[in-house]
Amino acid sequence: MSSNNNKLTVLLSPCNYVGPMMASIGMAEVLRDAGHRPVFAIKRDWIQKIQRLNFDFELMEEPESDSSAVVMDSADKNAADNEEMLANRTPMEQLISVFTTIVDDMIAQMEIEKPFLNNIIAKVKPNVILIDHILVNPTIYNSQVPYIMSYSSNPLNLDTCIEDKRLPPGALGLSVNGDNSNWEVYRQQAKDSRLDSWYRYRDWLLKYGCPVPDKYQLFYPSPYATIYMYPKELDYTDIRPLPDTFHSFDNFRRTGNEDVFEIPKQLSQRSGKLIYLSLGSLGSANVDLMKRLVAILAKSEHKFIVSKGVKHDKYELADNMWGERFIPQVKVLPIVDLFITHGGNNSFTECMSFGKPMIVLPLFFDQLDNAQRVEDKGYGIRLNPYECSEQQLLQAIDKILNDKQLIEKCNKTGKRIQNEKNNEKFVKLVENVSKLKK
Known part of the structure; x- marks a missing residue:
């Protein structure tokens, strides 16, 4: 049970991708096991998965008007929507595609979801919101509810909010022990690739009264807590210590809801x-x-x-x-x-x-x-x-x-x-x- 004997309601609002959703499910299981109540704010394609795990949820879109309609499974939809990422291209080409495509898509999605998320927060009345996203969500920022920013990615990619020249730029597969002569060239190339998106992002945040991140920066850490999942044996904190509001966890291991697996x-x-x-x-x-x-x-x-x-x-x-x-x-x-x-x-x-x-x-x-x-x-x-x-x-x-x-x-x-x-x-x-x- 919870250590303070008070049952909290925790709203989990991950972006609509498999990685953040799975990480959030792991966190939700931990919270439920401790006696708290996790509630997911999700899209329709995650309903089956969340229902199988017996979590409460609220939809960030209108319910399907036809109750007999077949909703594409979340994994199918993610694969269909992101097939371009599967191409065998250079790491820099892939990185540019991710930032130019996904950042704009996430802004558009958050704009659509805004009224739904506002209503969910008013209805659920969470004590804490857990958001797994690479961007700032104005609805959550302006909600007056304390929130935790979760980053379900390799911590090198925190360079989109905390840059450290002692480390290589993220998402390129570079070794910290390798030749660092081109690190800054690559870092700037990655920044330049997302500049147009960043300006649109900046203007969007200003519209909702949110602080603007530094140029090129995608999100600013939560003033309450920012967390990420990474085993400490492989983390980079020996080179780049992080602020006191950052917390790392080895793993939010999902228990799954399946029976014991037997080898066929x-x-x-x-x-x-x-x-x-x-x-x-x-x-x-x-x-x-x-x-x-x-x-x-x-x-x-x-x-x-x-x-x-x-x-x-x-x-x-x-x-x-x-x-x-x-x-x-x-x-x-x-x-x-x-x-x-x-x-x-x-x-x-x-x-x-x-x-x-x-x-x-x-x-x-x-x-x-x-x-x-x-x-x-x-x-x-x-x-x-x-x-x-x-x-x-x-x-x-x-x-x-x-x-x-x-x-x-x-x-x-x-x-x-x-x-x-x-x-x-x-x-x-x-x-x-x-x-x-x-």
């Missing part, structure tokens, strides 16, 4: 180590890439659980594999020997919390930074999913599975995360913020 007989009866492959909701929608990886892994002596994703019916798995459209990841990770992942922040931190080594096949944005950090800190191997050879991927698998030192290092980190009970600190933080007045 077709795999349990095979020899070899058990490996889990997942490229996330976006990556798994790239059928050509999934076919490429399946063809390579079919030649491995090991066995694989595969998260097939939204286009699960577009390709077949090999004999040494089993998979379905959705895999209960938090049930599977504890029983596997290795995780082959796209490096999305939720998957990445969940893997660390279970103490598993990983091969990261990053696709875009902060996945590139997570992959590089894993390699820099010796928790796994980074490979290019589009360009790595059959030999490189198969050898990387065997190298990790035979590296007892690496496996023990990962296991030690997982035990540390599970024993430190960071979630209790998160609950206490939310409770403390609820007592603050704007």
Whole structure:
């Protein structure tokens, strides 16, 4: 139960993407387990997911007029809306696409959602609002309710609000130990790419009486608390200490609502180590890439659980594999020997919390930074999913599975995360913020 014996109502308002939603679900589960009441402000495509987890919710759009209408699943919609991000382009090209497309889209969406969110806040009367967004939301800023800004991304990307020249620019997959001669050139190029969007963003904030972030800056931290999720063994705080109002947490691990996962007989009866492959909701929608990886892994002596994703019916798995459209990841990770992942922040931190080594096949944005950090800190191997050879991927698998030192290092980190009970600190933080007045 909650430490102060007072049940709080916490409104969670993540932007409408899989990563922020999954991170928010993890936080909501922690709060519910502590005796508080989480309520989600969501779009229609998340209804099924939130209902399965038995959370209260309010819609930020009109209900479907036709009750028999089929609402596209959230994962399907995210993959359909963001297919361009799956292209094999340079990190800078991907970064420019993210900022020029998503920033404008988020502003437009927040404008549409404004009356709904205002009504939700008035109806729910939250003690605290948790917002997972890369932009300032004027409705929440002006609500008079204390709010916590959550940033579900690699902390390098905090350079859009706190710049530090000791670190490389985010979302490019650069090593802190690498050649830094072009860092400022890349940083400025990224800034310039979002300048037109920033001016529109600035004017929009001014319209609603919000302070304007510094030039190029996307959000300003909450005056109450700003949080992010990242294992401290891989964080950058040894180079860039953060303000006292910033709080990091290793993982808000989702418990899931599935029964205990049992290894299918077709795999349990095979020899070899058990490996889990997942490229996330976006990556798994790239059928050509999934076919490429399946063809390579079919030649491995090991066995694989595969998260097939939204286009699960577009390709077949090999004999040494089993998979379905959705895999209960938090049930599977504890029983596997290795995780082959796209490096999305939720998957990445969940893997660390279970103490598993990983091969990261990053696709875009902060996945590139997570992959590089894993390699820099010796928790796994980074490979290019589009360009790595059959030999490189198969050898990387065997190298990790035979590296007892690496496996023990990962296991030690997982035990540390599970024993430190960071979630209790998160609950206490939310409770403390609820007592603050704007």
